[in-house]
Amino acid sequence: MRSVAEQLEILRRGVEAIVPEGEFLKKLGKSVSTGIPLRVKYGIDPTGIDVHLGHTVPLRKLRQFQELGHTAVIIIGNYTALVGDPSGRDETRAKLTEAQVEINAKDYLTQVGRIIDLDRAEVHKNGDWFGKWSFLDVLDLTRRMTLGQISARDDFAKRIAAEKPVYLHECLYPLMQGWDSVEIKADVELGGTEQLFSLMVARNLQVEQGQAPQIPMTMPILVGTDGTRRMGKSLGNYIGVAEPPESQFGKIMSLPDEPMRQFFTLLTDIPLAEVDRLLAPGVNPRDAKEVLGREIVRQYSGLDAAEAAAQAFRKRSSGEDPDVIPEVILSRDQLDENGQILIPRLIVALGLESSTSNARRVIEGGGFNHGEDRSILINPKVSIVVTDGLLVRVGKRKIVRVRLG
């Protein structure tokens, strides 16, 4: 096992806060001297299907702990998911059914396995214990926190101030999450910055149960592809770990310049000195994004896929057609006796736009061209002759080869 100093250097990268840090050092020191690994908890609620880069921030940290010889303990919050994490929310989460949560949980685990070594990790569902609880047990848990403590919490305080509803079940969330730590005897718990409240609740519960309190370690919240708001499924600004390479790469390239440092720090192991060099003034930010994009794609799909994605992107941005052009079959009866079709109809028939009205607007805006010579037509009333193999482009990204069928 590596020394405390060595471990700390790796573990500190990208971390927002370790509270209290001194206590963490002691735990780490004890672990090094006794050879007993730390139990590092990370809880994830299976509320959706897509694990995105935002989730990978703490997961990557967990992976680092694993690589240093510590024990990763993953909590699948199948019961907390039924409540909905109020953290960072200004609204109540939508209710999930137990069945949905069950399906999600399974799917989550396979995705998480892309980052964590699941063979070496402990995985628990918090339904394993909460499912056995009686109402009296619940009452006993609620006895441990006051309304004042709950409502002092930033998320709730904001909602109360904004006259938005705060439901009782949401108040249970931090207590449940805290109790998970008691059950698995956590030494460290990872979470986003906003999780600090919940992570601290666990300490009190653990002490009451005669355990040493866990050390919350918080990670910054990754911003989404819009560069401002947190990355999240509901905001539609996320990059999923299971997304195709080209899509991941493209989204990285279309990131605003500002959040790049955060992405490098939190999502890669590229040395920070190297990151400084890439982001230095005078260096084309595009190049930095390309490095970032390759690295992200490499992590999930390998080096070859990363290279291919970068190539495809370069081609496309220089105006060339990509190597692989999707083919769409167009029925011959869509054409008139001269083999022609109205452009808006063609675009809709090929699935490039959702309605002829919308297609017309795009055409009038100059977003349509076709064929090898890329002739642009801006009159939506024009019909064109469609031959087998015709290339049809709408905007920069939508290109299709017509197959007459």
Add this chain to the structure above:
RNA sequence: GGGUGGAUACCCAAGUGGCUAAAGGGGCCAGACUGUAAAUCUGGUGGUUCUACCUUCGCAGGUUCGAAUCCUGCUCCACCCA
């Protein structure tokens, strides 16, 4: 139980009888530009057989030449007081 406020297009949010397919912002799409699918700028953003027509403002009726706007009933939501 009492009171108040609310339900508008993908989201937020104006609009309280005609000039409203419905302000503004966000998002998204397209175009220009470019060191980038960044930033900036421009245009667009219900549908169709498209200089016109059809459908839309919680639901159902009604008044009116004409309603997102007025009336009646209903459903849903929130907040406040108890």
